[in-house]
Amino acid sequence: MHSPVRKHYGSPEIVGRILAAVPWPDESGSPLTAASLFPYDQLHGRAIQATREHAARLNPSAEAHLLDIGSGVGGPARYFASTYGCRVTGIDVTPEFVAASGELGRLCGLAGRVDFLEADAAKLPFPAETFDHAYCFYVGMNLSDTAAVLSEVFRVLKPGARLVWTEVTALTGEPHFPLPWARTAEESHVGTVEQLTALFEDAGFALLAIEDETGSHVDLARKIGASGQVPTAAEDQANHVVLGADFVERRKNYIRSLSEGLIASTLVVSMKPD
Numbered sequence: 001m002h003s004p005v006r007k008h009y010g011s012p013e014i015v016g017r018i019l020a021a022v023p024w025p026d027e028s029g030s031p032l033t034a035a036s037l038f039p040y041d042q043l044h045g046r047a048i049q050a051t052r053e054h055a056a057r058l059n060p061s062a063e064a065h066l067l068d069i070g071s072g073v074g075g076p077a078r079y080f081a082s083t084y085g086c087r088v089t090g091i092d093v094t095p096e097f098v099a100a101s102g103e104l105g106r107l108c109g110l111a112g113r114v115d116f117l118e119a120d121a122a123k124l125p126f127p128a129e130t131f132d133h134a135y136c137f138y139v140g141m142n143l144s145d146t147a148a149v150l151s152e153v154f155r156v157l158k159p160g161a162r163l164v165w166t167e168v169t170a171l172t173g174e175p176h177f178p179l180p181w182a183r184t185a186e187e188s189h190v191g192t193v194e195q196l197t198a199l200f201e202d203a204g205f206a207l208l209a210i211e212d213e214t215g216s217h218v219d220l221a222r223k224i225g226a227s228g229q230v231p232t233a234a235e236d237q238a239n240h241v242v243l244g245a246d247f248v249e250r251r252k253n254y255i256r257s258l259s260e261g262l263i264a265s266t267l268v269v270s271m272k273p274d
């Protein structure tokens with residue numbers, strides 16, 4: 001069932017490729033830091049900049065236990081744990097990503113504060129009311145049954161918990177493929193913001209904020225000249241290291257589709273009522 005997603009994202013030697021790009025170990029002998037991986041391990045548009053902004057919506061305490069839904073190679077989880085001191089459990093269906101997340105967490109000295117499991121977001125292997133908050137960054141476009149995922153996330157959150165969710169939503173027409181999350185239209189599951197927010201309400205969540213972030217993606221892309229150039233690590237957008245050389249074309253199509261008003265980038269903040 002998940003083989004198209006796994007095939008789309010998975011590849012060998014992910015940790016080796018990231019470490020080859022990071023200047024570590026260096027002459028100073030300093031340990032590997034979570035921050036040194038941020039140009040490569042935030043697998044979404046605007047990379048660490050977006051993670052910082054979205055994390056601030058949760059602003060977790062050091063005692064909080066967070067769920068990361070579709071944790072990729074663990075970049076957002078390591079950001080949360082190293083910035084807020086909280087604990088994060090990530091789940092993902094792509095085995096190569098789960099393995100890389102665990103290894104990178106250990107190398108950064110975050111073992112015990114971040115942990116990662118191979119699991120489907122529609123079938124979470126946790127008891128009810130386990131987590132203080134949850135987040136899901138740019139996974140929704142890969143979900144064929146978002147209603148099932150939201151029902152599961154609702155179940156495992158404690159009352160009063162917040163959920164920060166970012167994804168691409170549909171606007172006026174078919175976007176340009178291949179895209180970062182899908183190489184063909186058949187692999188892409190993108191609905192309108194109205195459809196998405198109705199699913200949140202059907203699952204029992206109270207909506208706190210719905211924001212269109214399209215402008216910030218297009219502005220940043222213009223600023224760094226994203227029209228086909230390979231972004232550099234210094235620009236915090238070096239996702240081709242993990243996602244492959246064709247990511248440059250896929251990202252270009254993403255920005256073009258956003259710029260032409262075919263799709264939007266949407267943030268939904270919601271809460272499980274007390």
Ligand SMILES: C[S@@+](CC[C@H](N)C(=O)[O-])C[C@H]1O[C@@H](n2cnc3c(N)ncnc32)[C@H](O)[C@@H]1O
Nearest residue numbers: 042043070071072092093094120121137139142
């Ligand atoms: C665009 S990446 C985003 C990764 C991460 N959230 C980040 O921002 O760095 C999408 C991720 O969703 C995962 N994914 C897709 N469908 C999933 C599902 N049903 N359950 C769990 N993970 C899923 C993929 O394996 C991939 O790691």
